[in-house]
Structure formats: structure tokens, C-alpha cells
Amino acid sequence: MQPPVITALVTGASAGIGAEFCRQLADRCDVIVATGRREDRLSALAAELEGQAEIHPVVADLATNEGRSLVVAAVHQSGPLEYLVNNAGFGAAGIFAETDLESQQQQVDLHITATLALTRAALPAMIERGRGFIINLSSLASFAGYPAGMVYGASKAFLNIFSEGLQQELSSHGIKVQSLCPGYTYSEFHDRETISRAGFSREQVPPEAWMDAPEVVALSLEALNGEQVVVVPGEHNIAVARESVRALLRQLGA
């Protein structure tokens, strides 16, 4: 009998943390369905990982209904997924009263609606097979509301709560859910116009607050062996998350 094909689907695979998930999952998977809007980047990733894993690029904008339908179809065609990494995301910084609603809505569509659609599509086959890993890319920004970034943070907080509840529903099915909350991570995230237009520059952030994508991804995959659902990579980030939770407890008088 042929051994089962081990398949992953990674959204936002054309850059940063998503591309790094593909690199590190290539050791564990036969096939990786890699999605993003930039076809040339997905082709370059396929060439880079040739001989390690077969990359199936799917070009789709997950902030749109059409794009989500394309990727949902890819989930159905791929057979049971071993790994689903809901990673595609971006930040739209700006004072809410002045910001364009469209980019705020796109964050919700990409981080929340796409994650719900792909997770719902992947689960029946995972449940039938009795195994699987779902990693949702949240953020350190999910622990508190900050001016000019709270729609982003709130969309990521949704993923923490969603992941915690989902894990409880699925633990008897052999499926592990993780909400990964990186802090500042070197990638293309902070180069995007929706961040830079708010005047952000990397130098504003102390060097000790930054992590590299390979380190973040390695800690995420390592944490799949443990019990934690909400995973904060790196000591500096854990200290920041702890302070945010303490501030909430103080508001509650605890």
C-alpha cells in the first residue's frame, strides 16, 4: 500500500512568515498548496523547494469572495490536509475616524472571513482522518487595543478566541489548533503602503523587539507538540503579552 500523501495549505506563501512556513513544512510534507496574489513569488518558491516538496501555487485574493472560493475549491481537491496555515494578512494603520473603511474591511475579510471559510472547508476531511494541524496567524496586537491599529488587533483577537473554542471542539478528533501571536517580525509586512502611510519606520522599534521569520515558524511548529493554543513566540513578546493581560486584569479590579 502507498503511504498517504502529506499535504499542507499555506496562505500568504509568497512572502515573509508564510513562505517560511512552506520552507519548514517542506521537510514534513509531500505537497504544499501555496496561495498568494503574486504568481511570480509562488513560482520562485516552487523552484526553491523543488526536490523537497511539490508546490501547488494558487493565485487568489483572499479578501474577495471569488478568491476565497478558488482556495476553498483547492482545499476540497487536495484531499485531507495535514496542515492548514491561515497566514495571509496585512495591517492597515490609521486613525479610525479618518481611515478609509475599505482597507479596514479588507483586514476583517482576510483575517477572519478567509480563515473561517478555509477552516470550515478543511475540517470534515481532517475529522474523518482523525488528525491535522491548524495554525491561525494572530499577533501580539491581539492582546490590547492600540490607537491607529485596533481593527487589525481586534481581527487577530477574534482568531485567539476562535482557535481556543475550536480546539475544545476538536480535541477528541486528534486535531491541534494554534493561534500564533508573533510580535515585530522581519518580513514585507512593514513595507506595505497601508503601514508606511502612517509614518511607521522599523527604527522606531527597539532591536530586541524584532524576531526573524525562521525563528517564529520554528517555535510555532515546536509548540504543536504541546497543549498551548495561544502561542507567543520569544521571551520579549511573552513579557509584552503578560503586561497587556495584567492591564486588563487591573481594569477588572483583579
Ligand SMILES: NC(=O)c1ccc[n+]([C@@H]2O[C@H](COP(=O)([O-])OP(=O)(O)OC[C@H]3O[C@@H](n4cnc5c(N)ncnc54)[C@H](OP(=O)(O)O)[C@@H]3O)[C@@H](O)[C@H]2O)c1
Ligand atoms: N511581520 C510582523 O511583524 C507580524 C507580526 C504579527 C503578526 N503578523 C501576521 O503574520 C502574517 C504574515 O505576515 P508577514 O509578516 O509574513 O507579512 P508579509 O511579508 O507582508 O506577507 C503577507 C502575505 O500575505 C499575503 N496577502 C496579503 N494580502 C492578501 C490578500 N488580500 N489575499 C491573499 N494573500 C494576501 C501576501 O501575498 P501577496 O501580496 O502575494 O498576496 C503575503 O504572502 C499576517 O497575518 C500578519 O498579520 C506579522
